[in-house]
Amino acid sequence: MILFRQVRYQLMLFFRRPAAMFFVIIMPVVLLALLTQILGNEAIPGEWVSTAQFYTPALAVFGVVSACYIYLAVSTATSRDQGVLKRIRGTPLSPTVYMTARIISVSIIAFISAIIVIAAGVYFLDVEMLWEKFAAGCVILFVGGLTFAALGLAVAAMCRSSETVQAVVNATLLPLAFLSEIFIRPGRELPDWMVRTADFFPLKHFGVAFGNAFRPSLDGHGFTFGGDDTVFTIVPELTVMAIWGIAATLVAVRFFKWDYKL
């Protein structure tokens, strides 16, 4: 099947790009090791069990976003700069199949990255897997991956060159990752504007929802509406992510060009 073969070629390309592999697959594990060393991994008073129990899901989300947002946007824009997209457009291959293959391939890469971080957390840092929340966690990763893939393609659609795309994705992801409880676990109340900024964008919702799947203090499997603060529900975060994902898809479909000279 042509879609399957196209996914395979896209995966081959990724695994032959050492820089991309390092940032998407190795970096989250390195950050997990560094942060647990710097902050210590002992049990901390309060609801969190350990540093690793917080950072493992947070860095899994970071890996997923690196794959689906940064790598997809930059690699697609680079292929466009190189004329590869224009060339593909001149073949009988359906453009939909080609773009779907790119999205599926980064989703696979994202899952590999997430599995490696979580496995490292579980085996080396005593992270506890909460299996009753596992299915909800998978749904979060899936929706989050697709949302950030749509955002990546929207950025690629709005910027002409791969250099601009690279700058925009990094400039949007890194500061937000600090505000969105991905890199920093806030030890005190953040300023109001920071909280509101982070609440507006999808990254925090992705991180919080997936982090909740690793919070032993929450009850339930996640597939519930409402409930108080002690109940695990993925519905509010999924809703915000889905709105961003749909908006980004519309922008990408409307503005994406296969060659900027055409």
Next chain:
Amino acid sequence: MNDPAVSVDGLVKTYGNAVAVNGISFDIAPGETFALLGPNGAGKTSTIEMLEGYRKRTAGNIDVLGFDPGRNRREFRERIGLVLQSTALEPELTVQETITAFSEFYPKPARIDGLLTSVGLADQRTKRIKALSGGQQRRLEIALGLVGDPDVLFLDEPTTGLDPDARNGIWRMIQQLSGRGKTVILTSHNMAEVEALADRLAIMVSGEICAIGTVPEVVGLYGGNPRITFWWPHEAPPGDLPPSLAGAHDTGDNWYVCEVAEPALALSELTGWAGLHGVDLNHLTITKPSLESIYLSIVDRFHQAGGGSQ
């Protein structure tokens, strides 16, 4: 005559107020190699990209193998092959992977082994694209243009930037194609390439076709006459030259040049005259006007006439 493989009628392309292609018409027969020439900005690439289905036309009609390229149908794409102006390959894939990936797009792909052999890349199949030389990348792109076994092949400046050896290899491949009944549409800035490959050519300037025909036709119509050059060893110009060489003029250092309408007559008169005067004519040459000089004079004349002004 068969139906043309490509038929263009009154084709217009405008970008805002700028007219890139100003109502051109031509037909290309099946199996023909057709070259489109012109200075940069003449509208060649716009024309080619409309034929390839990349750009929408503003007005006029295009028929390629019975399809309207503007509708960009899959069936159309299955029957054309493309070699774009600039290299467009994923650098991390190997030759074999790249051509296999492309072959999967087409219903009746050509045999990959034979294709790689014919472009001289059979020994490079496990090499990554980024490790290939410029000539090898270009030859691979030509193989990719052919992998779907197309009826019409578009070649946009296929040998620009290549060394003479790589260029000759590509010329041989293109010559074999027309032998197999493929229609080839070629753009080039290299007149030797056009003379070697094209059955017919059109010269575009400022969005209009200002000359079209076979190479001898264009040379005959626009090129003036063959040119006789000889060396006259004496100081004074020969006052009693035969009538067909009356227009001969000294270009310096006693070299005389004359354009002649009837070269056979002029040569026999010249040799008779030389025998009479004891001139040995051992520097005698007769040359046809080159396509390059004709091309330049056509482009120049068209610009001066203000043709195609927007």
